[in-house]
Amino acid sequence: xxxxxxxxxxxxxxxxxxxxxxxxxxxxxxxxxxxxxxxxxxxxxxxxxxxxxxxxxxxxxxxxxxxxxxxxxxxxxxxxxxxxxxxxxxxxxxxxxxxxxxxxxxxxxxxxxxxxxxxxxxxxxxxxxxxxxxxxxxxxxxxxxxxxxxxxxxxxxxxxxxxxxxxxxxxxxxxxxxxxxxxxxxxxxxxxxxxxxxxxxxxxxxxxxxxxxxxxxxxxxxxxxxxxxxxxxxxxxxxxxxxxxxxxxxxxxxxxxxxxxxxxxxxxxxxxxxxxxxxxxxxxxxxxxxxxxxxxxxxxxxxxxxxxxxxxxxxxxxxxxxxxxxxxxxxxxxxxxxxxxxxxxxxxxxxxxxxxxxxxxxxxxxxxxxxxxxxxxxxxxxxxxxxxxxxxxxxxxxxxxxxxxxxxxxxxxxxxxxxxxxxxxxxxxxxxxxxxxxxxxxxxxxxxxxxxxxxxxxxxxxxxxxxxxxxxxxxxxxxxxxxxxxxxxxxxxxxxxxxxxxxxxxxxxxxxxxxxxxxxxxxxx
Numbered sequence: 001x002x003x004x005x006x007x008x009x010x011x012x013x014x015x016x017x018x019x020x021x022x023x024x025x026x027x028x029x030x031x032x033x034x035x036x037x038x039x040x041x042x043x044x045x046x047x048x049x050x051x052x053x054x055x056x057x058x059x060x061x062x063x064x065x066x067x068x069x070x071x072x073x074x075x076x077x078x079x080x081x082x083x084x085x086x087x088x089x090x091x092x093x094x095x096x097x098x099x100x101x102x103x104x105x106x107x108x109x110x111x112x113x114x115x116x117x118x119x120x121x122x123x124x125x126x127x128x129x130x131x132x133x134x135x136x137x138x139x140x141x142x143x144x145x146x147x148x149x150x151x152x153x154x155x156x157x158x159x160x161x162x163x164x165x166x167x168x169x170x171x172x173x174x175x176x177x178x179x180x181x182x183x184x185x186x187x188x189x190x191x192x193x194x195x196x197x198x199x200x201x202x203x204x205x206x207x208x209x210x211x212x213x214x215x216x217x218x219x220x221x222x223x224x225x226x227x228x229x230x231x232x233x234x235x236x237x238x239x240x241x242x243x244x245x246x247x248x249x250x251x252x253x254x255x256x257x258x259x260x261x262x263x264x265x266x267x268x269x270x271x272x273x274x275x276x277x278x279x280x281x282x283x284x285x286x287x288x289x290x291x292x293x294x295x296x297x298x299x300x301x302x303x304x305x306x307x308x309x310x311x312x313x314x315x316x317x318x319x320x321x322x323x324x325x326x327x328x329x330x331x332x333x334x335x336x337x338x339x340x341x342x343x344x345x346x347x348x349x350x351x352x353x354x355x356x357x358x359x360x361x362x363x364x365x366x367x368x369x370x371x372x373x374x375x376x377x378x379x380x381x382x383x384x385x386x387x388x389x390x391x392x393x394x395x396x397x398x399x400x401x402x403x404x405x406x407x408x409x410x411x412x413x414x415x416x417x418x419x420x421x422x423x424x425x426x427x428x429x430x431x432x433x434x435x436x437x438x439x440x441x442x443x444x445x446x447x448x449x450x451x452x453x454x455x456x457x458x459x460x461x462x463x464x465x466x467x468x469x470x471x472x473x474x475x476x477x478x479x480x481x482x483x484x485x486x487x488x489x490x491x492x493x494x495x496x497x498x499x500x501x502x503x504x505x506x507x508x509x510x511x512x513x514x515x516x517x518x519x520x521x522x523x524x525x
Contacts, residue, residue: 017034017035017036017195017371017372018036018193018194018195018196018371018372018373019035019036019108019195019196019359019360019372020036020040020041020196020197020273021040021041021042022035022036022037022038022039022040022041023038023039023040023041024038025431025434027431027434027435028431028434028435029119029434029435029436029437030367030368031367031368031436032114032119032367032433032434032435032436033367033434034363034367034368034371034372035371036108036359036360036363036371036372037107037108037110037111037360037363037364037367037372038107038434039105039106039107039430040106040107040272040273043103043106043272043273043274043275043276044273044275045200045270045273045274045275045279045283046275046279046283047279047280047282047283047286048204048283049200049203049204049273049283050270050271050274050279050280050282050283050284050287051207051283051286051287051291052200052203052204052207052208052287053203053207053270053283053287053352054283054284054286054287054288054291054292055203055207055208055210055211055287055291055348056203056206056207056345056348056349056351056352057263057287057348057349057352057353058291058292058295058349059207059210059211059214059295059345059348059349060140060144060342060345060346060348060349060350061140061143061144061321061322061323061342061345061346062140062143062346062349063295063349064299064320064321064322064342065320065321066255066259067295067296067299067300068234068299068300068303068318068320069320070083070084070252070255070256070296071232071233071234071235071296071300071303072234072235072236072318072320073235073240073248073251073252074235074238074239074240074245074248075235075239075240075245075248075249075252076233076239076245077231077232077233077300079245079249080232080252081232081293082249083249083252083253083256084256084292084293084296085289085293086253087252087253087254087255087256087257088256088288088289088292088293089288089289090253090256090257091256091257091260091264091288092284092285092288092289094257094264094413095260095264095267095284095288096280096281096284097417097421098264098265098267098268098271098413098416098417099267099268099271099274099277099280099281099284100271100277100420100426101115101268101416101420101426101428102267102268102269102271102272103268103271103272103274103276103277103280104277104426104428105272105428105430105433106272106430107268107272107430107433108266108268108269108272108360108364109125109129109265109266109267109268109269109357109360109361110122110123110125110126110129110360110361110363110364111360111364111433112268112416112428113125113126113412113416114433114442115419115420115424115428115433115441115442116415116416116418116419116420116423116449116452116490117415117448117449117452117453118442118443118444118445118447118448118449118452119433119434119435119436119440119442119443119447120436120446120447120448121444121447121448121449121452121453122364123364123365124452124453124456125412125416125456126360126361126362126364126365127361127365128405128408128409128412129262129265129266129357129358129361129409129412130357130358130361130362130375130379131405132262132405132406132409133262133266133353133354133355133357133358133361133379134354134358134379134382134383134386135383135386135388135391135405136262136353136354137350137354137355137358137379137380137383138382138383138384138386138387138388138391139388139391139392140346140349140350140354141181141184141185141188141346141350141383141388142181142388142389142392143323143346143392144184144323144342144343144346144347144350145177145180145181145183145184146177146180146323147180147323147327147339147340147342147343148179148180148183148184148339148343149163149174149176149177149179149180150323150324150327150339151327151335151336151339151340152176152179152180153176154327154332154335154336159176162174162175162176163176163177171387171390172387172389172390172393173387173389177389181384181389184343184346184347185380185383185384187347188347188350188351188355188380189377189380191347191351192351192355192356192359192373192376192380193373193376196273196356199351199352199356200273202348202351203348203351203352206344206345206347206348207348209341209344210341210342210344210345210348213337213338213341214298214302214341215298217302217322217325217326217334217338217341218298218301218302218305220329220331220334221302221305221306221309221325221329222301222302222305224305224308224309225304225305225306225308225309226308229304229305229307229308230301230304230305231304232297232300232301232304234300234303234304234318234320236317236318247473251473251476254476254477254479254480255476257479257480258406258476258478258479261406261409261410261413261479262353262357262406262409263352263353263357264413265409265412265413266357266360266361269356269357269360270352270356302322302325303318303319303320303325304318306318306319306325307319309329310325310328310329311328322338322342323338323339323342325338326338326339326342327339354379355376355379355380356376358375358376358378358379359372359373359375359376359379360372360375361375362374362375362376362378362379363375400467400468403467403475403478404464404467404468406478406479407460407463407464407466407467407478407479407482408456408460408463408464408482409479409482410459410463410478410479410480410481410482410483410484410485410486411455411456411459411460411463411482411483411485411486412456412486413479413482413483413486414459414482414483414484414485414486414487414488414490415452415455415456415459415486415487415490417487418486418487418488418490418491418494419452419490419494422491423491423494429441429442438503438504438505439505443503443504443505444502444503444504445501445502445503445504446504449502450497450501450502451490451493451494451497451502452490454489454493455486455489455490455493456486458485458489459482459485459486459489460482462481462482462485463478463479463481463482463485464478466478466481
């Protein structure tokens, strides 16, 4: 829709699109607006929909391995449980903080960041988050696709030679691997293409359904192994004690928070659909502290019982990958059900964490050219081009790629919170999110807030330096370092930077930008 066409509309247009029915007002600038980014006409999600979102986000191969790894850190099981509770409660409160502005305005995360970065500068966090999602989308798709290869070989052993990456490989992946990846890629694209309502229904059903199979799997393995062989300590060395155990607990706490840093940052993409902020908070409570703690206990019980029933891997290590656990079960029906379940679970997390996010992010970069669907497909195609299997199988490459990108998530989080809660006093003038006019509150300097851009750069340097030159222990805290620095640098910058530097039209008498955020009534869609 061109700007001229928008001006011809006499009343707000109600546009029903894949991301939800939205309101586009005649005065909205077309360069900042499309039917997916505009404020929602109606916010319908209940606490259960948010709860199901978190179930889908946590139930994945990666989530399984992560939860199991916490119990293998060498500290006592009770210490791990304490860390889990503290870490996930911290995530709960942080998610509530980042959820409120998007739920209030009814817009996705990249549009919300216009309040601090400016209507054009918001492309900085959008592109950063989009790139991270593309990489993880590819990796999660690859991990889940392994399940199809294992399943095919279980039924047709003659296919084993086509599952060897070194025999008939193309770009580092075997023919069977390509087939599994393509199946996963297409299945995810089908669910995504049908829009947010289809995604909501998918996660509403799959979240509980995956839990049912997980509980049955755990019950089967515990029955076969005997309860005496279920242990909540998966470490194989001596147990840490004293100061060593305390430092490991602190690191584990940081790992829990950092693990959720990606979906936590763009949680506004989903909280925008919440009927009320109280519904979002209730969904977060059941989906994070309650759900993650139960999931982690279920995982460690399954993995420890599995070590007795199926044994360890070729190197003598406990198997924490659920796909490989069910593949080794001497029961074809259980194995097939388990493999398909974890494939479906990974589709769920990939869509909610790594498909919806870049769809909004890339659409925000060029609203007139890139729709929500197009943004998602750009991410999907990009996930193939990066050959994620090669990235995943190269620990050094994935470490520097993901940890460097991830080090920037913290500053983006800190800047948004500092601006919304301290600078803007929880006020959002929704209409100003969609105008480039100099008098718009979020126009800043030609659409860019220089303080936000400088804050990202300054706050990202220390955590990136830790990734490159620091220890693995120090790298656990990069999110916290970045978030704290982003918060402080931005707050001080907005307080002390001359207003004529922040706003293009300040010298012309538009001093209303400076300090009257609390005086202008926030407008919601």
